[in-house]
Amino acid sequence: PESRVRWLLAVFVAETELVPWHEVPQDDAAPGAGGLVVSLHTANATFLPGVPYTARLRATNPAGLSRFGQSVPFYLDTSPPxxxxxxxxxxxxxxxxxxxxxxxxxxxxxxxxxxxxxxxxxxxxxxxxxxxxxxxxxxxxxxxxxxxxxxxxxxxxxxxxxxxxxxxxxxxxxxxxxxxxxxxxxxxxxxxxxxxxxxx
CATH class of the missing domain: 2.60.40.10 (Immunoglobulins)
Structure with a gap:
């Protein structure tokens, strides 16, 4: 069942891991459009303006089978055009x-x-x-x-x-x-x- 799925989340710059894989507690997940919505909190990570970042999600069931997902690129931007x-x-x-x-x-x-x-x-x-x-x-x-x-x-x-x-x-x-x-x-x-x- 879905409640037994283990969720891991990480943030990448290209193929470089910026925020390491870490478990997402089920209590932090909420229903969203087509899936779950989770909040990502990071520490000791520096995000630079103009650089594309992606969030990657790994779901693993009790049998050890995993599936990966990836967000669209997102940016840190503080100024208008x-x-x-x-x-x-x-x-x-x-x-x-x-x-x-x-x-x-x-x-x-x-x-x-x-x-x-x-x-x-x-x-x-x-x-x-x-x-x-x-x-x-x-x-x-x-x-x-x-x-x-x-x-x-x-x-x-x-x-x-x-x-x-x-x-x-x-x-x-x-x-x-x-x-x-x-x-x-x-x-x-x-x-x-x-x-x-x-x-x-």
Missing amino acids: VVMWFLFGTAAAQAKCVLLGEKLHAEWAFRDPESGPEACEWGIGTSFGAQDVLAYTAIAHEVGYVSGAQAPIPAVQGQYYVSLRMWNRVGLTTVHYVPHPLTVLSCAGEATCAWDVKCM
Whole structure:
């Protein structure tokens, strides 16, 4: 019967044993989704940020037959992601402003040195920190790099600001407000936009 099964638990870094195998008292186990939930308490063990750890479980019945299980990797993480850089347009053709009717294009990169970047959203507003043009919307990224992001903006002259909201793999989040706006111009009065936008 299950009550006679002996449970042993250990924590590994790659194949190196960090927390030695030790018995899990049955009194410490509680019913959980699809099995038992146990609390792991360790002493004299140092967990480092950014390093993947795994918990391994060994169940042995009275006949001496054992079966092993392993958790998904888990991390020690104490800080949220940070933005490395942000630009309007693309790396090959940066923009400071666009003409009426054009879309807002942007690229950026964010990183998390501990557990890694997980998800990102962006929003657009007519004032710093606002999202009255585009509410926070999920955007795909490749290991923290976002390319080809684009969104329609009103055909109204003015300045538009971008806000970024990011998560890492342990759920820590941060919000970054891009300090410089994108300016939308009309050709009326021969408006100019430095070197990147020309009125045709």
